[in-house]
Amino acid sequence: MPIYAPTLPPRPEGEVQIRPLLVLFRFEWQRLQRTKVGRFFGFIFVGMFLTKLIYIYVRYLLETQAALKEAQNFTNKIFAQGAHFQAGLLDPASYLLWFLVAMVGGGLIARDTLHRVRPLIYAHPVRPRDYLLAKLGFATALPFVILLPYVLGPWLLSLLIAGAKGPVWVTLPLNLIPAILPMSLLMGSLAVGASSLAGTPRSGIAWVLGVVLGASAVAGMLHGLTDNVQFMALNPIVLCLAWPQLMCGVERPVFGWGATILGTTAHVVLWIEVARRRTLPSEAVL
């Protein structure tokens, strides 16, 4: 038997703060933290990140051993690494990230559709633009936040153990952070677009994976039929490989700047437009 409060106290003092983007974004983040998927992937990515750091550090110790005083010279000699090594610092996290994007991003809009939460959101001071930007922002920030330590971690470690002569370029953040931005935006837009097409979070996951694998298959077929590698720019997985390669100046990237920019832009625009149309207030039946 519930106990009812004798009275409802008056509303607390304070100015009205309308900031739907922040509130929606933070709620998604807190919800992810509470879910098993969030904890599982958090553990996996932290594990992979630590492995990367340990790899660099152990190699350093093995090669230097007692001659720690001459560490900088040895490291410079042994760890002389090219652009491929720098660009490869994001592997294999960037592959696994597609699964996280599907698991988390697939349900972002689909869950609201299933439980009919969106009409209630629109019954608050939230414009459809705010809703879409918050979902897109969260789906983009998630891969960005996960990939960022893969740039900064090895870079800092390299600086600490070998200074400017370390295996990781001193200027690496300037190369890779601009690369993970379009990668994250590509993943985020694809996730919200595919999620908006789904009616349940589970089908949202299938939609994201289906779109990624479907686009990859179409790109592969067109590439095979025409022998033109530029068609591979339809493949979002390969696009995410191309950006770090181009930004680090790899000698033979999977394809050039034009195809990468065009492919990424096409995906981002298409999936944001799909999500925009699917989240209009006219779709929200009260």
Add this chain to the structure above:
Amino acid sequence: MIRFDHLEVRYPGAPRPALRDLTLDLQAGVVGLLGPNGAGKSTLLKALLGLLTPSSGRGEVLGVALGTEAAARLRARIGYMPEYDALIEDTSAYHQVAFWGELSGLSSENARDRAHEVLYFVGLDEARYRPVSGYSTGMRQRVKLAQAIVHSPELLFLDEPTNGLDPEGRQRMLDLVLRVRRELGATVILASHLLTDVERVADQLVILDKGELKAAGTVENLRKLLAHRYELRFLEPLTPEQEIALPELGIVLEARQGRYDLELAELDLSRPFTWAVQRGATLVQLTPRHDRLDEVLIRALQPATPAMTGAN
């Protein structure tokens, strides 16, 4: 509080407007919104929330014109409890009520404090940290009410708040509605198909059908509109000749085995008896039928009935 002036709302591409020529002036209090499916109740709520722009006419809610940029911010002053679940299943009642509070403009700290208060108010204090997926129907309805009042709105829309509740649960919910009105001072718009619920809490009534206003006004005044309605009971069923002559007394609404519901042309109650004597019938009972709210609804929804207004 709410004012419509020949308001028309049309969905894009729809052949006819969803709301037609709506002129209304609702005062503070509890307003019952009645009408069958497709009457335009949800469209009216959408329009009031500023989600639909009027295609013609004007509307004003809490002094803000509908269809303007300010209408979006107006929603911070409105609470809405939808008919359907609309709950975030994997989240506790506390977390989601705090979330809705923040979305309505409360600061994070205030929203958290307020979530505790309103959940206590609706009787969910002990269950507030459990995910709502494990809640009973009554508890879910109360979470919905809590999220609607967390920011102490000036205007509260409740869409079928007693849906799926047992009689005791309905009683509790209606008590809460009255307490919200009393303690928050909010104007409540209660959309329901249950006349008994509306009758218990509403002091004003709006009846819609097919997008048109069928009746509006205070409950008391609307009841008075039925003052001419009487049931006439005769000792013997009337002969065909007597039945043909019955409209001399007024409009015959219903006839069943010696009983006739009439809308009397004049309130001279000796006239039916005189008519019976003249026509050779024996009138044994003359019963007023203007005490029931459902009579207002039934009459309002009859085809070709002009809009009834019982405003003050």
